[in-house]
Amino acid sequence: MSAPSADNVARSIVLHPWRLGAALLIVLVALVRIALQLADVQLLDRKGYAKRASAEINQVIPLTASRGEIHDRNGNILALDVERQSLYVAPVQVAPEDAARLAVTLGAILEMPTEKILAKLLDTSRAWVPIKRWLAPEVAEKITILDEASLHLVYEPHRFYPQGQFAPHIIGATNLNGLGIAGVEASFDTFLRGTDGVITAEVDINRNPIWSRPYDQKLPVNGNELTLTIDSYIQHVVEAELGQAIDQHGASGGTAIVLDVKTGAVLAMASYPDFDPNDYADVDPSIYNINPAVGEVYEPGSTFKMVTIAAGLQAKAFNEETQVEDNGTIRRYDYNLANFDYNGHGVMTPAGVLYYSSNIGALLFAEMTGEPVFYHTVDAFGFGKLTGIELPGETAGIYWKPGSAGYTPINLDTNAFGQGIAVTPLQVARMAATIANNGVMMRPYIIKSRCIKGVCVETEPREQGRPIDADVAYRVRQMVMKSANHYVNAAQPDTNWLVPGFQVGAKTGTSSIPDGNGGYTNQTIGSVVGMAPIEAPRYAVLVKIDRPQDDIWGVRTALPVYRRIVSELMRYDRIAPDNSLVGENQQPGVINGG
């Protein structure tokens, strides 16, 4: 081992001051840089960094509010939110060699095309791909048993309509985002929807909050509840009878309404074609977008003669004994106007107009009444105006008033027997209910009560006017009762009763469908409207059959439905039949055939 040389000793010992100075300077610069960075982080951009840190640590987890339930008047559930599991896949977790096998398995369980599932399994461009939402519990159970790590079942709220295809035009439906798109689901969307909540917290890999500290939480506020005026039993009867008639006559559609005449509450409202709110997307949007009972108009035809007679009696333009002569045809303003069969019925009273459904008689009595009074009564009955029912898409209907651009003098004559005027089925049903309720017109309503956090507010029935006096209403009721019985008697005297055991009023109508060019198509609408029982009316009923293929007359298409509905209403309401109101071959409450 050699001794260190003198040079080496000198180099190891000598430390020049500039080196120390340089080292100190470097350290100083580094310290200054750190100080500046510290100042930047802690002082100058403190909020920005805090925000970025918070965003990385704290995640926002939405808490979906549950949509409020919808019930019928007896508390039966018509719509509610349920949590159903949805199936998602994390494609990066799918082994490519297993994808085909998994797709085939899932295809069999989910009843979906294998190719479609395989494409989702292999879609690695996305971290999380939905395969099918809202699985039935038994299907979700099968997926769970597969025990595939790449498949994830997540609970999601789902609007469910447990009664299926029941009162869909009233209840409506919600879309995939939970927004109401039809029926009361749409008109009360905000009320039913509630307010979503949110959790802001540090989360684990499964997005569960980590309880390192109390986290910010805004709880969801669940939606409010609605109770409808609908009676499920009556609705079921109406839907069954209407559906059967539409099938029988090959009709394109139809509507039936039952109103409580004292309050205006809608007890049943059915229209065809209809849909299942759980699968509304399977049908054409025009079916669920419009409720025909309030959103479609038609010419009421002869059912409107009740208004014509009521208007004249109210104004004392004529009385029950006044007579006019019906020769079957009449010429007015260069037009020939006629009865439906072109036959005349001779001299007749107002009751005869309803009994024979005479167009000429109605025309002559309307002329006796005069334009101002006639249209005042039409207006007072609420035609041409919204009824105010809580359903979306209601239309007001159209008729030309004297002095308006579209009005010509012949309008009075044609309007007298229900032509040249467009009304909704609900307006006609309300007209019958008004006559049944001694001339007091009640607003039709569908919401029985609104409940907010368990506190329910009942809808108060609201009077909308008194277009006719009680005695006029009574006399018109007597007339339509006679006309009702006329329908089930081949010849006078009318010994049979429309609904054996009960006094029932009814007026049929058969109206042509306008072609949009001022003329009419060869398609018709058969309808009937009335009330029961006549002495103390409880129900107003309307039945309308659109475009029947085998028979154009309302008396043969809509009337049988009306009779069966009224008979069932009487039995359901435990109204005892009167044995004196039964024909020779009739039995109380029994409707034989049509």
Next chain:
Amino acid sequence: MAIPLKQLFPLQQARLRRLELGRYIQLDGGRSYVAVALLLALMGVALVAQTVRVAQTGHEIDVLQEEQTSLMRERKALLLRKADAQSMQRIEKYAIDTGMIPVQSVDMQYLVLTNDRGQLVVNETVNP
């Protein structure tokens, strides 16, 4: 040359110093540092205890929330069963499946009853 005896017995000296307890307690300015250190330690312990407590409570809340969610789902499932049982179509199908037949009006009797003087009076009947 004098020999400093003091350096010859360091152990003895140390023992003597240990006997002076005041030296251990008398930390002068150092006491403040110790106090601060103790305080910080206590705060740390308190923080850990609080975090543990929060985590424990949070866990309990999670368990309860899961239980609540489970109960809510069970409630919804029961509501669904109830709604299904209330379905008119289902009731009608059940009636048909069990061999029931629609009641005919002619099979019905209507009794109009009054309770005057506590008696039930048949006012009207409709017999087949």
